[in-house]
Amino acid sequence: MLWESLACRTNPDDRLRLLLDYLRRVPDPDRGFAMAALAARLPIARLSAARLKALAAERVDAQLLAASLGFVGDGPETAALVWPQDLTANRPASLAEVVDSLAQAGKAAMPGVLAGWLDRLATPERRVLLRLASGARLFADTRAIRRALALLGGVDQVELDVAWHDDRPPYAALFAWLAGRAARPAPRPGGYRPLMQPPLLDEAALPGRDPADYLACWQGQGQRALLAAEAGIARLYSADGEDLSAEFRGALTGRVGDAALDGEVVSLPRGGTVLRVLDALRLDDQDVCALPFVERRTRLAAWLAKRPGGWGTLAPTLAFADWADLRRLLAAPAEGAQGIVLIRRDGRYRPGEVQDDACLVWRRPAPRLGAVVLYAHRLGTALAELTIGAYGEGALLPVGRVALADAGAERQRLVAWIRDHAIGWFGPTCQVAPTLVVEIAYETVSRSARHKAGLTLTGARLVGVRWQAPVATAVQLAELARVLPR
Amino acid sequence: MRAHELLRATPAGLYCPPGDFHIDPTRAVARAVITHGHSDHARSGHGAVLATPATLEMMALRHGAVRGGQALVYNHPVVVNGVTLWLAPAGHVLGSAQVVLQMAGCRAVVSGDYKRTADPTCPPFEPVACDVFVSEATFALPVFRHPPPESEIARLLHSAALFPERCHAIGAYVLGKTQRLIRLLRQAGYERPIYLQKQALAICALYRRHGQDLGTLLPAAGAQPGDLAGAMVLTSGGDLALPVDTVRGFASGWMGIQEHARRRDCELPLALSDHADWPELVMTLRQVAAGETWVTHGRADALLRQAKLDGLRVRALADIAGEGGH
Ligand SMILES: [Zn+2]
Ligand SMILES: [Zn+2]
Numbered sequence: 001m002l003w004e005s006l007a008c009r010t011n012p013d014d015r016l017r018l019l020l021d022y023l024r025r026v027p028d029p030d031r032g033f034a035m036a037a038l039a040a041r042l043p044i045a046r047l048s049a050a051r052l053k054a055l056a057a058e059r060v061d062a063q064l065l066a067a068s069l070g071f072v073g074d075g076p077e078t079a080a081l082v083w084p085q086d087l088t089a090n091r092p093a094s095l096a097e098v099v100d101s102l103a104q105a106g107k108a109a110m111p112g113v114l115a116g117w118l119d120r121l122a123t124p125e126r127r128v129l130l131r132l133a134s135g136a137r138l139f140a141d142t143r144a145i146r147r148a149l150a151l152l153g154g155v156d157q158v159e160l161d162v163a164w165h166d167d168r169p170p171y172a173a174l175f176a177w178l179a180g181r182a183a184r185p186a187p188r189p190g191g192y193r194p195l196m197q198p199p200l201l202d203e204a205a206l207p208g209r210d211p212a213d214y215l216a217c218w219q220g221q222g223q224r225a226l227l228a229a230e231a232g233i234a235r236l237y238s239a240d241g242e243d244l245s246a247e248f249r250g251a252l253t254g255r256v257g258d259a260a261l262d263g264e265v266v267s268l269p270r271g272g273t274v275l276r277v278l279d280a281l282r283l284d285d286q287d288v289c290a291l292p293f294v295e296r297r298t299r300l301a302a303w304l305a306k307r308p309g310g311w312g313t314l315a316p317t318l319a320f321a322d323w324a325d326l327r328r329l330l331a332a333p334a335e336g337a338q339g340i341v342l343i344r345r346d347g348r349y350r351p352g353e354v355q356d357d358a359c360l361v362w363r364r365p366a367p368r369l370g371a372v373v374l375y376a377h378r379l380g381t382a383l384a385e386l387t388i389g390a391y392g393e394g395a396l397l398p399v400g401r402v403a404l405a406d407a408g409a410e411r412q413r414l415v416a417w418i419r420d421h422a423i424g425w426f427g428p429t430c431q432v433a434p435t436l437v438v439e440i441a442y443e444t445v446s447r448s449a450r451h452k453a454g455l456t457l458t459g460a461r462l463v464g465v466r467w468q469a470p471v472a473t474a475v476q477l478a479e480l481a482r483v484l485p486r
Numbered sequence: 487m488r489a490h491e492l493l494r495a496t497p498a499g500l501y502c503p504p505g506d507f508h509i510d511p512t513r514a515v516a517r518a519v520i521t522h523g524h525s526d527h528a529r530s531g532h533g534a535v536l537a538t539p540a541t542l543e544m545m546a547l548r549h550g551a552v553r554g555g556q557a558l559v560y561n562h563p564v565v566v567n568g569v570t571l572w573l574a575p576a577g578h579v580l581g582s583a584q585v586v587l588q589m590a591g592c593r594a595v596v597s598g599d600y601k602r603t604a605d606p607t608c609p610p611f612e613p614v615a616c617d618v619f620v621s622e623a624t625f626a627l628p629v630f631r632h633p634p635p636e637s638e639i640a641r642l643l644h645s646a647a648l649f650p651e652r653c654h655a656i657g658a659y660v661l662g663k664t665q666r667l668i669r670l671l672r673q674a675g676y677e678r679p680i681y682l683q684k685q686a687l688a689i690c691a692l693y694r695r696h697g698q699d700l701g702t703l704l705p706a707a708g709a710q711p712g713d714l715a716g717a718m719v720l721t722s723g724g725d726l727a728l729p730v731d732t733v734r735g736f737a738s739g740w741m742g743i744q745e746h747a748r749r750r751d752c753e754l755p756l757a758l759s760d761h762a763d764w765p766e767l768v769m770t771l772r773q774v775a776a777g778e779t780w781v782t783h784g785r786a787d788a789l790l791r792q793a794k795l796d797g798l799r800v801r802a803l804a805d806i807a808g809e810g811g812h
Contacts, residue, residue: 004744005645008753014649021648060628063791068629077744081629123631127744378748428748 002034003128003138008382012144019148030095032170035149037132038139041169043103045110047133049075055111059084059119073427076130079118083126086119096170098129143240153178158194158352165192165241190230192237193281194351195262198341198359206323209357213344215293216318216326217278219361220338220443222266227275227312229258236265248273251311259283259303261312262349266336276315277304278341281349289349296349330364338443338459339363366441366459369475370466372396373438376404376418376430383415383430386462388440392453392477396434399480400442400457410465437474439464445480453477455484487590489618489778492569495806500596500620502587505569507536509585509596517554519571520545521598522582523661536566538573540581543692544661560609576600577611578760579662580693586614594618595774599783601759602766603635606669607662607698611770619776620803623784624761625739632739632763638756639670645733645754646676646718653714653728654754656735660686660722662760663737665693667720668700670758681706681719683726739763768792771800780806 002022009015023031036042047055056065056079065082072078092098098117105113114133118126131138139145150160155178166188167174176182187193224239234252236244245252248265251273260281265273280288280300288296297314304314318340320326326340333339340362347358371388374396378384384404389396407414421433443459450456455477466473493502499511507517514531521527521537523544528537534554535542542555558564560583563572573583578599585596593616600611600622625632646654658664664686671680679702682690690700706719711729719728739759740746747755762770767789771779779800781789786802793800 005641007744008747008755014753017648061791061795064628064788067788067791068627071627072629072743072745074745078629081631081743123633123742382748382753427745 003038004124006038006139012141015141015144016148016151019144020151023148023152028175029170029172032172032175033095033099035145035171036169037099037128039142039145040137042099042132043169044099044132045102045105045107046135047111047114049134051111052076052079052130052134055079055115056082058115076134076136077127080123080127080130083118085122089120091120092117099169102133149174149178153180155184156352159184161194161241161352162187162192165237190228190233190235192235192241192243193226193228193260194241195224195226195239196279196350196359197239197353198343198361199354201342201360201362203362205357209323211320211322211326213346214342215297215345216320216340216342217315218318218334218337218339219341220264221334221336222264222273222276225263225265225275226281227252227259227261227263227277229260231258251275257303257307257310258285261300263312263315273311275312277312278315279343279349281351289351291348292346293343293349294345326362330362333364336444337364366443368439368441368463369480370437370469370473371399371440371457372434372471372474373418373432373436374398374434376422376432377401378428378430383418386438388438388457388460389434390453390475390477390480397453397477398451399453399455399477400440400460402438402440402460402462404462406462407465414465435471437466437469437471438462439466445483447484453480455480487592489592489594492587492589492592493594493596493618493620495780495803502569504589505566505571505587507566510598519585521576521585521596522579523548524579524599527598536564536571538581538583540692540696541583543695544581544689547688547692561612574612574614575609577602577605577608579605580608580665580696580698582608584612584614586616592617594620595776596620597622599624599761600770601762602770603632605666605760606673607666607693613770613773615776616774617777618780619771619774619778620780620782621767621771621789622761623767623781623786623789625759625763626767626781626784626786626789628764628788630739630742630763631765632742632759633757635666635670635758636674638737638758639667639674642735642754642756643671643674643676645735649733651716651731653717653719653732654735655719655721655726655728655732656737656754656756657752658720658722658737658758659760661689663758664720664722665690665698665700666760667737667758668703669698671718672699672701676718677701678718679704681709681714681717683707683721683724686720686722764788768796771798772796 005018006015052075060082068082069078101113146161146164150157163174163185173185177184226237228235236248238244261277262279263275263277266276267273280296283299283303301314304312318329342360344358371390373386374389375387376383385401386404387398387401389398404411418432423431423433440460441463442457445455446458448456493500498508498513498515500509507519508515509519510521510527511518516533518532519536520541523541528545530549535552536556536558539557542552542557545552558573560573560575563570570588572586574586576582576584576598578601584598587594595614595616597620602611658667668680681704683706687703687705690703706726714729733754734752735754735756736752737756737758739761741755742757780803781800782803790800
């Protein structure tokens, strides 16, 4: 039920309130398993679509099942709806009971165990269980879960994020801490630590700041990441805590050394990657967060110098005398850079969202273009995203996706337009007549093998609708190809 | 008498030759028996109309005074050209009826739209044993299992409690669904005023005359945006100025399928239906155990299959009409 409510809401505050309400109402360990289910962290074996169909065919006549599937379209949803509930059977005592038995069942026994539970559950519960078993992600916004947990316990978001990442479902230690029954769980060595998240610079406030207080580096040339190495085991996490280690196994083996480094994984022109290190949280066995940035940087440089040829390289600082210098640099940024990060020379490293001026990001002005709306996509029950396209070789090809929420006051009118111009629905996707031009701001044009156009707009967002503009005024693929990085 | 002599499908709808009247005809006819007030069943322009008092009032509300209107209460037989006819409750909306026809030992029941779930706004469906049963099939697929209405109302009230500052605007069919939603909300203890559009208010007044207590109802059109913050509004489309931070819901049997809920772009889908769901259809066909069931008003394939499994004789009314009448 919680998931269905969440899936229908687009407003982040609504989701937070729904999550908090659930966390306050539901006891342990069920609420922990529910959060794990939402975040796709439950240890349940996958069930193939064919296996699922076979399972449903044991309960429902094959012809009726086929007619149902033809109408609904989605396998897990159909199975959840047609599955006959045995109202005489006992309902499971708890979510924990269901999860435990599924986790313990081997791959061979799992479908049988699952079917046994489906007999005893109601439609919304069957729906969630079947989605999990089919490997679908329930809820993309794991940050909302972590925010709700921090609010529930009235604890620091950074400490919560660490504990969430260290713990495992049903998060007994975490909830004990949040309820005040136990001390904060000790952070796991080499585990995830939230990175410093600087706010965007307000240019109007620049005159009040002294350029001499700051060091500056290019920002956004690669994926922000934390390298956490301890006792010979190195792990790489995204800023949001996703474990990227498997993807970078080659780079992480050997020659890293114990440390917690904040940097960006940058692709090299001739292939391969490098971790461009901006800052350090820990060097060898010393926590350096409390040191001023210049001191951290000096130590970081020395530490990296002892490991020549390693994966990590020190991010260079930019030379500037005043703000005008930086503004000039931003007008022609280094390849791929989204902006400049400014860090106070005397600032300490503060994980999580930074509220003051200790660290700031100065974004380069986003370029804009007009693109044609091709598809609308729903997330949950609401339309949430648009696929936008550009003309190339006589055809309109998709070049990116933008969130509908950014349309602000225009959203309602856009949704109405989409309904009026829908050509057909394909699962969560609605194809529309390609007659509307929207204004898009974006960060870069990058190569993409996944797009037929061969390129995509990264960091694209909707900034307006050009209701009256003819589609011929939209951007051409050739124009985008010209600004591709070589 | 054989069933097809008592009742047959014609281009104008179901027709009773010996009685010389149509049931829910699709065009204006000389004499019509109307099962209930929904516009796809109760068209205007007939020479004479026989229906329950509530249905006649609903028709008058929409089209003005009904020419040749004859009101007939439930289970009160009359004889029309030698055909004994009575109306049995269908449990669909206020005044909804099944039409029972009987002549020379043959009985046919045209159920109109019906459901089996309890509804505080109308008496429950009464199964009538018969030779021919004409059934609707709006939700005739096993994927349609409407949840208990109480659980849907509980979800609505939970949202209203969790978001007390937000207006909750629920889309609902103006005749029947709206009044049932109001009664269900009142039964669940919701006592605050409920805001409605003009047409819904007029139908609610009719329900009130039939003894339905709907509590305080206010016109949504006259309300200030401030009044609607935190309020419950039931809408049936059309222009209505709602506060910006409104939780939009929709009450319909189709909302049970997530895909349909998504297409409506609503935040609070309520699977609440006035039509029988799959288990109710299957149960009803078994209970009525008619010599033959004719299926109309929806899809027939799944019911045909289920009937075969149950050893019942079911035909699609469209196929029967296609035979051109024998
Ligand atoms: Zn109806
Ligand atoms: Zn109908």
